[in-house]
Amino acid sequence: MHGVVLAVLLQATMAGGKHDYNAAFKSADESGKPLLILVGTNWCPGCVTMKRSVMPSLLRKGKLSEVAYAEVDADSQSGLAGKLMQGGSIPQLILYRKTSTGWRRKLLIGAQSEMTVTTLVDRAVEQQAALQAESAEQSVVTASHVEAAE
Template sequence: MLGITMAILLQVSAVGDSTADYNTAFKDASETGKPMLVLVGTDWCPACVTMKQSIIPRLQRAGRLSGVVYTEVDADAQPRIAHRIMSGGGYPQLALYRKTKDGWRRQILVGVQSESTIQTLVDRAVAAQESEANKLEVLPISQ
C-alpha cells in the first residue's frame, strides 16, 4: 500500500501544477512580454469546473497556451484579486492581458468558452504582442 501511495505522489509531483499563482504569473508576463491568461472561477460553479478540468487542460496538452502565461484565480479564496480582474458578475471569466506601450490591455470572456474561442483569443493576443515587439522605433537623425 505504501508503495502505491509513493508512486502516486511521485507521479503527481513529476507532472506538477501547470498553473502559476497570480503574482508569479504577473511577474513572468511582465518580464517575458507574453500575454497573461487568467481563469477566474470557483469550485462550486459547474461551468468553472468544466473550464478548469476539461477545456483548459486540453489546450495545454496540445501546446495551444504556450504563447501565454496561464494562471487561475479562485474567487472564493482570492476575492480581492478576482474582483480586480473580473468585469461584472458571472463565472467563469477568462481575462487576457496584453502589455502595450500604453499599459496593459484586457479582454474578458464570460461563461464557458469553446477551445476554438479561447484559441482565437490567445492567437490574436500573441500576434498583436509579437507585432508590437517587432515595431522598430524610428529616431530622427540629428545634424
C-alpha cells in the first residue's frame, strides 16, 4: 500500500514540476520574457477550469510561447502562494513584466477566458518588446556618443 501511495505522490510531484515556478522565474529573469503564474488549488472549480482547460488550450495553440509560465498550488505551496497572491480569492493569474525599474505586476482574479488571458499576455509581450527596443536604441546612442567623443 505504501508503494502505491508513494508512486501516486511521485507522479503528482513530477506533474507539478511541468510548470515549475522556480524554473519559470529563472527563465523570465534570464530571457526578459514576462512571467505568467496561475495560483490555484485542485478543489476550486474555477482553478480546475483554468488548469485543465484554459491554460492547456493556450499552451497547445502557442499563445504562451512568449512568456515563462508556472502553476502554483495554493495548498501544497502555501508559502509561495501567499507571497504571490493579493487577497485570498482564487484562482489568481499574475503576470510580471521586467522593466528598467524592476518587475511590474498585473493581476486577474477568478476564472478567465482564453481571450482575456491572450489579451493580457499579448499586451505584456508588446510592452516588453518596446522596452527592449528602447533599451537597444539607448545603447546605440550611448555607443555613438562615446565614438564621437574619442
